[in-house]
């Protein structure tokens with residue numbers, strides 16, 4: 167049984183993505199194989215951290231994991247249909263390294279982080295990760311959406327079926343590196359022998375060369391193309407969440423693994439609601455008489471109207487909370503709350519008849535309580551509720 171992902175990274179269950187990223191980076195640097203002389207124990211820890219990171223950074227997988235644990239991730243694997251949502255198996259070392267490179271490699275890549283050698287072979291054959299962003303409305307977030315997106319990327323060449331070999335041609339072992347994909351060079355120096363290893367320049371590290379390259383893709387096994395990808399966004403996502411659709415990025419060189427499609431989520435502001443985590447805040451304007459006598463209202467939320475009764479004697483600034491009528495919570499399950507902030511509207515441009523009615527009312531209504539701290543208390547409470 168694998169260890170708890172939150173324990174693996176040493177973060178709490180409600181840790182935001184940024185914190186998970188930081189924790190993973192720390193673990194990955196500590197247990198990276200190149201820093202641990204190939205220790206098996208460190209390698210396992212490195213893979214374990216990558217696995218935990220990959221799940222907890224992906225809101226859909228994190229939700230599955232929070233609800234059903236490791237079993238949730240595995241049972242979802244069959245239904246994933248090759249998309250990123252579901253399918254999940256433990257990583258081998260090269261996948262774990264790819265994940266680390268993808269998010270922390272940066273422009274300088276591996277060498278910039280460790281000063282060591284890169285993994286030229288894997289990196290050159292694997293397709294590129296493609297990053298896109300998706301704009302979502304509050305309704306999209308409340309319900310979750312499926313959206314089809316057209317991607318322009320490198321696709322497997324259909325003429326040579328991704329092999330890069332023309333009809334009648336063949337793939338032969340690279341004579342420069344003898345099929346290893348790397349060239350070793352021993353240099354003698356004052357301190358002893360140094361062996362340097364670089365990717366083979368003749369075969370780009372693949373160990374194979376093509377005698378007659380496919381003319382459609384010039385032997386790359388891939389060419390420019392378009393494809394339609396369906397992206398499924400689970401309900402309750404937050405800004406800075408992203409989804410990883412494994413293998414939906416650019417095609418690899420000559421049948422190499424495809425890159426991933428990484429979907430960043432951007433949330434549109436909503437004119438009607440403020441969002442505070444899973445909670446929604448709605449400003450409701452009511453009249454004097456509604457505030458004094460009580461009244462019922464339908465509040466239009468992204469998940470349908472909510473019927474509320476404003477109690478008699480309501481004041482400006484008071485807040486009605488309706489439990490379970492906010493947004494779906496990705497991390498905890500269930501729904502957040504709806505907070506209705508009341509504002510009592512003072513009428514303007516009174517007609518003669520209205521003025522008369524207000525005058526008679528004024529004779530009967532008595533004075534306000536005269537408690538100056540009342541207003542302050544309201545606003546303090548509002549601030550506490552919404553700014554934590």
Ligand SMILES: [Zn+2]
Nearest residue numbers: 323326380383
């Ligand atoms: Zn081709």
Ligand SMILES: [Zn+2]
Nearest residue numbers: 340343366369
């Ligand atoms: Zn070679």
